[in-house]
Amino acid sequence: LPGLYIVATPIGNLGDITVRAADILRRCDAVACEDTRVTGKLTKHLGISTKLIRYNDHSGERERVRLVESMHSQAIALVSDAGTPLISDPGYRLVRDARDAGVAVTTLPGACAAIAGLTLSGLPNDRFLFAGFIPNKDKARREAFLDVAQVDATLIFYETGPRLVKSLEALSELLPDRMVSVAREITKLHEECRSGPAARLADHYTDYPAKGEIVLMVAPPAELETSDDDVDLLLKDALKTDKA
């Protein structure tokens, strides 16, 4: 059926492609992707020969209008290099314009590094705040941390290997008492998750420089434990129908 299909792809292990994602990538008319070489590796692995077209939100208004128009008669899949499109990746403008144009939009959920990292971390997960990439300039980095430091939730950031120590050093200065988790290369050969105060992790990654892709997480200001019983109660409460 024509429309826009937002398709999550693996964040490392190609086995994490979903059955439905593989099916849509095979059957759609074209796959809009950030980098045809990156997505080409995935489609080749799956034995898929669907046409790949390059798209990102900076592609320009005219290109986006044309792509959205084609969705009235064609099935277009949107993927990013890895994980869930739109999450620190392009696609938001395309989805917005497709919806505005009355195109059928649907999503095929799958891997997302932020959620995968959170589940690995052992940090409280009843409330979390995804804050995207950490800026690379000292002042902006500090501001980014301070902006969200007092939010009562586990904080989730995206980071890369070469910048990790600087971020941990900033955290050790700004939030020395908070538990921090580093989830690295999730689903890949060298997957690792390490937790501790930021200063200790900064020392570790100074001695053993981290390579690859990283999710950096910070525990909430006060670690309020929500037990499974509490979750059950909250759920029951939320599902209660008001009988007036």
Ligand code: SAM
């Ligand atoms: N849209 C993607 C998603 O759903 O996870 C995220 C794209 S963002 C451009 C790339 C960042 O995601 C990396 O710098 C890293 O912070 C994180 N990331 C992606 N894959 C990862 C992995 N396998 N392990 C840890 N972090 C990962």
